[in-house]
Amino acid sequence: MNTYLAKFRGIHPGIILARELKKRGIAQRPFALSVGEHPQTINAITKAKRNLPTSIALKIEEKLGLEEGTLALLQTYFDIQVEKSKIKPITPNLSLIRKSVFWDTDISQIDWDKQKYAVIRRIMERGNALEIKEIKQFYGAALITEVLKQKSVEAYKLNP
Incomplete structure (x- = not known):
């Protein structure tokens, strides 16, 4: 199990199943019927269009002689990876941004969402390449x- 988890952690278990079936020369339809599942279900799982339920994972593991829980754990690791990708950081990486760019305010007190227009203008005006790259990655x-297209006459200020 450890080799599977180390090698395939974060990959959909259906892709691993498809690879295993191909490696063993087993067709999907007869395999699906042999574990008591609809061929369409196994097909959707192997195409990563559907999650692998624990009940089906246990049947597949038993049939293929895999250690119990291997595919279920791979599904869990995949789910974790999906959730991590959805989480947007609250602040950019502050170690990449010089405090001197925000000389007039405490950088730890900046509301990065509410003051995004001022932050973007400030970084684009006074930031170095690394800071600009970080802000682009953070805000998109x-x-x-959109911010750079706006021609604002009024001064912008960061208020903590």
Whole structure:
């Protein structure tokens, strides 16, 4: 099990199943019927269009002689990876941004969401390449472009 988890952690277990079936020369349809599942279900799982339920994972593991829980754990690791990708950081990586760029305010007190327009303008005006890259990664290219298109006459200020 450890080799599977180390090798395939974060990959959908259906992709691993498809690979295993191909390696063993087993067709999907007869395999699905042999474990008591609909061929369409196994097909959707192997195409990573459907999650692998624990009940089906246990049947597959038994049939293929895999250690119990291997595919179920792979599904869990995949789910964790999906959830991590959904989480947006609350602040950019502050170790990449010089405090001197925000000389007039305490950088730890900046509300990165409410003051995003001022932050973007400040970094684009006074930041170095690394800081600009971090802000682009944090806010996204679409928002950066939108802010840069705006021609604001009024001064912008960061208020903590």
